[in-house]
Amino acid sequence: MLLVLVRVFENHLFYDPFTDYFKAEFSNLPYPEYNSFSLYFNWILRYFINGLLSLLILYVLFKEIAIVRFSAVLLLFFLAVLLLLLFVFLNCFDEDKKMTFFYIRRFVIHPLFLLLFIPAFFYQRKNS
Template identity: 35%
Template sequence: MKKIVLVLVVVFLFLILVAMRYFQQHLFYDPLLLFFEKDYLNSGSLPQLDIFKMLFSISIRFWINSIISICILKLLFRENELLKILILIYGVLFGLLIITFYFLIAQYQVSFELPLFYVRRFLIQPMLLLILLPAFYYQKLRSN
């Protein structure tokens, strides 16, 4: 019974992540969504945007994804020190990525389009969950 509840909670958390992605245009301010959907490599310039509103929106989105991801990892692996490690990993990664993202937007050049795309992608999607889930699973297998 306990495992069934655990699986249902983890599935529910994954569904929240999917719903955030599906409703992203309605939930978050991100003028780069349409920019990267179109032929951005030939556009030459970024769309009109409010950089601080965008940084705030992307930060909120990152931390919502992070909290859900941390909950998933903590529920699945139940390690005592895991929470501290995950908060440190997500905090450091956020600091590095948001500074890089701001630099790429503020000093925008056409050559920054792909780095901007990937840094933004790491900030708005739960990519770290996709990396850490198999890593922690492999670590758990090795320790058993």
């Protein structure tokens, strides 16, 4: 329920001009103007909120601290990689890479890794 609330109130909680941009017909539009510091800060904040809620869900499902620790390390690693990719696609490539930027951004602002971790840990538990 908390993950749903983060999504429902995203426009009130987080600064992200790309939310409305990608809801529009963006294929022929230039990127919106944005404040880099606020944008990255809010992306990181949202990633951490989603990450903490994801870790809580993993603990409730599996009751194993080892899984939570491993997931936390993976989430931090993925955050570093994704932020680097976002920076590169936003600042170094032309806007013809909009869809790549769109999908990388989705991994930062949505708890998609949770959807990957849950079946992976269930599979691991079943086979061990």
